[in-house]
Amino acid sequence: MTKLQRGGAAGAGDPWHIVEAEFESAAQQVSSLPPSTGPEIAFAGRSNVGKSSLLNALMGRKNLVRTSGTPGCTRQINFFVARARDGQQFHLTDLPGYGYAQRSKSERADWGRLIEYYLHQRVGLQTVVLLVDARRGVAADDVQLLDYIRAREDEAETAVSTLVIATKIDKIAKSKRRAALSKLKDHTGARVLSVSAVTGDGIEPLWSALRALSV
Ligand SMILES: Nc1nc2c(ncn2[C@@H]2O[C@H](COP(=O)(O)OP(=O)(O)OP(=O)(O)O)[C@@H](O)[C@H]2O)c(=O)[nH]1
Ligand SMILES: [Mg+2]
Numbered sequence: 001m002t003k004l005q006r007g008g009a010a011g012a013g014d015p016w017h018i019v020e021a022e023f024e025s026a027a028q029q030v031s032s033l034p035p036s037t038g039p040e041i042a043f044a045g046r047s048n049v050g051k052s053s054l055l056n057a058l059m060g061r062k063n064l065v066r067t068s069g070t071p072g073c074t075r076q077i078n079f080f081v082a083r084a085r086d087g088q089q090f091h092l093t094d095l096p097g098y099g100y101a102q103r104s105k106s107e108r109a110d111w112g113r114l115i116e117y118y119l120h121q122r123v124g125l126q127t128v129v130l131l132v133d134a135r136r137g138v139a140a141d142d143v144q145l146l147d148y149i150r151a152r153e154d155e156a157e158t159a160v161s162t163l164v165i166a167t168k169i170d171k172i173a174k175s176k177r178r179a180a181l182s183k184l185k186d187h188t189g190a191r192v193l194s195v196s197a198v199t200g201d202g203i204e205p206l207w208s209a210l211r212a213l214s215v
Contacts, residue, residue, distance in 0.1 A: 016204075018058070018060045018082045019083060027114070028075070030113060040079075042129065044119075045097060045132060052067040058092070059082045078093065079093050080094070093118075095118070126160065126213070127213050128149050130162060135172060138184060166180065167197070169194040
């Protein structure tokens with residue numbers, strides 16, 4: 001592993017503050033997945049929902065994870081490791097987005113296999129964070145992903161926790177946020193938090209939730 005780089009987020013005195021974060025590896029197919037080295041928190045959701053931006057915000061870095069206004073930016077599973085001031089390490093994985101049609105059939109099939117394998121078989125998978133655009137709400141493929149995780153929970157001995165995150169909350173008027181979040185909660189049956197990778201709103205509560213799920 002190369003030397004961990006310095007994180008740069010604010011709130012530097014807090015124990016949960018991320019002081020170091022690093023890109024570890026990437027996998028485009030099942031055969032190139034690295035072995036699990038600890039409990040993983042995976043970020044899943046439709047293309048363009050803000051997975052990579054949220055990872056940068058969580059790790060207190062601007063460009064550790066590549067983001068783009070063009071859907072389909074992340075084409076592989078990217079593995080990151082972040083370390084908090086108190087020494088706790090987090091293995092964060094950025095999944096390629098789904099629901100983006102502008103790809104060849106074979107490319108989509110490859111991604112499908114990779115994500116399916118990861119969600120179903122990955123030994124280290126501990127938590128799935130499902131991102132949903134606060135303005136758009138839950139789509140059929142989001143529901144499918146939740147069902148998929150619940151099926152794994154039923155089969156496997158170790159449960160996978162699910163957390164739903166409403167992204168781009170800065171795009172919704174404050175007066176409308178509560179209604180948007182309670183709709184998401186009704187549709188997913190999961191705990192819902194909201195974030196903005198632009199303003200940093202919700203990042204601290206999300207870390208608290210991830211820490212609570214990681215013990
Ligand atoms: N206003 C606002 N824009 C955001 C936020 N998060 C992400 N974006 C924008 O949304 C676009 C997509 O962000 P990404 O983080 O690349 O999305 P992604 O889910 O990783 O997309 P794929 O890699 O295609 O699956 C970019 O233009 C971001 O700048 C947010 O919290 N607020
Ligand atoms: Mg991405």
